[in-house]
Amino acid sequence: MHIYNDLTRQKEELVPQQKNHITIYVCGPTVYDLFHLGNARPFVVYDTLRRYLLYKNVEVTYVQNFTDIDDKMINRAQALNISVKQLADEMIKEYYHDADNLNVMRADYHPRATETIPEILEMISTLKEKGYTYILNDGVYFDTSKFADYGKLSKRDLEDQEAGASERVELLEDKRNLSDFVLWKFKKEGEPAWESPWGEGRPGWHIECSAMSKKYLGDTIDIHAGGMDLIFPHHENEIAQSEAANGKPFVNYWMHNGFINVDNEKMAKSGGNFFLVRELAGEYGYDVLRFFILQAHYRMPLNFEEEPLMAATHGWQRILRSVENIEFLIANANPEFDQTQSGELSDYIADTVQEFERAMDDDLNTPDAFAAIFNLVRHVNIVSTDYALSADSLQKARDCIVELCSVLGLDAEKEAEAEIPADILEQVKLRDQAKAERDFATADRIRDELNALGYKIEDTPQGPKVSREVEH
Numbered sequence: 148m149h150i151y152n153d154l155t156r157q158k159e160e161l162v163p164q165q166k167n168h169i170t171i172y173v174c175g176p177t178v179y180d181l182f183h184l185g186n187a188r189p190f191v192v193y194d195t196l197r198r199y200l201l202y203k204n205v206e207v208t209y210v211q212n213f214t215d216i217d218d219k220m221i222n223r224a225q226a227l228n229i230s231v232k233q234l235a236d237e238m239i240k241e242y243y244h245d246a247d248n249l250n251v252m253r254a255d256y257h258p259r260a261t262e263t264i265p266e267i268l269e270m271i272s273t274l275k276e277k278g279y280t281y282i283l284n285d286g287v288y289f290d291t292s293k294f295a296d297y298g299k300l301s302k303r304d305l306e307d308q309e310a311g312a313s314e315r316v317e318l319l320e321d322k323r324n325l326s327d328f329v330l331w332k333f334k335k336e337g338e339p340a341w342e343s344p345w346g347e348g349r350p351g352w353h354i355e356c357s358a359m360s361k362k363y364l365g366d367t368i369d370i371h372a373g374g375m376d377l378i379f380p381h382h383e384n385e386i387a388q389s390e391a392a393n394g395k396p397f398v399n400y401w402m403h404n405g406f407i408n409v410d411n412e413k414m415a416k417s418g419g420n421f422f423l424v425r426e427l428a429g430e431y432g433y434d435v436l437r438f439f440i441l442q443a444h445y446r447m448p449l450n451f452e453e454e455p456l457m458a459a460t461h462g463w464q465r466i467l468r469s470v471e472n473i474e475f476l477i478a479n480a481n482p483e484f485d486q487t488q489s490g491e492l493s494d495y496i497a498d499t500v501q502e503f504e505r506a507m508d509d510d511l512n513t514p515d516a517f518a519a520i521f522n523l524v525r526h527v528n529i530v531s532t533d534y535a536l537s538a539d540s541l542q543k544a545r546d547c548i549v550e551l552c553s554v555l556g557l558d559a560e561k562e563a564e565a566e567i568p569a570d571i572l573e574q575v576k577l578r579d580q581a582k583a584e585r586d587f588a589t590a591d592r593i594r595d596e597l598n599a600l601g602y603k604i605e606d607t608p609q610g611p612k613v614s615r616e617v618e619h
């Protein structure tokens with residue numbers, strides 16, 4: 148597999164440190180509120196990377212943290228008149244609700260910053276001993292001029308940063324360099340705080356990821372991933388802390404996903420132009436949101452618009468219908484059905500798997516992976532209309548579609564089964580009986596009732612076939 152490495156700015160073959168075992172660290176959410184679709188993109192994208200590696204029988208150790216202490220947490224908790232811990236507990240529960248429904252596998256470790264304080268303090272102590280820190284009125288700082296490689300990920304040098312100070316860099320008179328950042332913030336009145344050798348306080352944002360990845364994955368990790376906005380300063384600062392403290396390379400492959408945009412602006416809480424996953428799921432369903440995210444390449448910007456969301460709805464429905472249709476054909480196939488065409492279908496399935504893997508091996512090209520699945524869906528639809536295919540080959544086609552979808556985290560099987568409720572199927576049976584008894588008035592009445600409920604009945608040579616109308 149090749150992935151685009153932001154450190155070297157090129158596609159590289161993914162070679163893990165340990166044979167057949169990949170370690171992945173993904174920057175997780177700050178748990179002060181429900182997450183929006185822009186936040187969801189990295190969760191879904193890197194979950195898909197993990198699923199694909201598992202599909203290829205690679206062992207994966209996956210860590211995604213929860214930032215459960217920072218200014219946003221403190222402000223929100225104060226506004227709600229609850230403790231920061233209560234807010235974090237509540238929002239982590241809500242995170243799991245949405246992430247589980249998006250079919251994002253739980254990480255092997257979901258560490259919380261507030262539960263990693265000893266490791267954070269240890270790393271700051273090491274940095275202090277090695278001469279990378281200095282103390283100001285409000286906290287312990289990292290001196291970026293002491294770390295020769297500072298800027299190697301974001302490709303800026305210190306002078307660039309002096310010239311173009313970003314808003315995320317606090318302008319403090321006393322800082323030695325503009326890019327210097329806080330490792331430990333001293334306690335302010337009314338804020339949660341932990342003991343430290345430098346006085347009570349709380350960790351800075353960047354140090355938590357360096358400490359957590361070291362705790363669970365060691366000094367050097369294979370893949371570190373997150374949104375593009377984290378390249379600078381967050382990931383640059385993680386590199387500085389970890390490499391300065393550990394004296395070893397921190398990350399072999401850096402992966403960053405593009406933003407989800409609304410009217411060409413990044414979807415963000417601060418911009419007020421955000422759509423919560425919880426709300427969108429009520430309208431489109433979680434599967435369609437996952438489909439929508441993956442039908443674009445992860446490094447490209449993705450526009451949040453009605454049209455591609457509708458396209459995702461229809462695309463996903465097409466796959467579900469196809470699985471449903473094949474299941475119907477299997478149930479009604481008989482042993483004399485065509486073996487020649489069935490053999491050709493088997494070849495087509497093998498090609499599909501190859502095409503799918505080629506796409507995924509090429510920097511996780513999920514749009515091309517979907518195209519491979521759709522080619523198979525289209526092909527089965529055509530050949531199954533023209534020829535009576537054997538149950539065996541149809542089963543292979545069905546299983547292939549279901550398996551490749553599951554690699555993308557989409558459960559075509561569950562949906563297809565859940566699609567038609569038992570009472571509706573019962574009505575379809577009653578209609579069929581009425582038709583057999585030439586009671587067309589009853590048959591038509593049942594059909595109309597089912598139509599009104601959103602179900603369509605087609606009479607096929609294999610018997611009546613019921614499907615759900617697409618709602619969007």
Ligand SMILES: [Zn+2]
Pocket residue numbers: 173174175356381
């Ligand atoms: Zn991080």
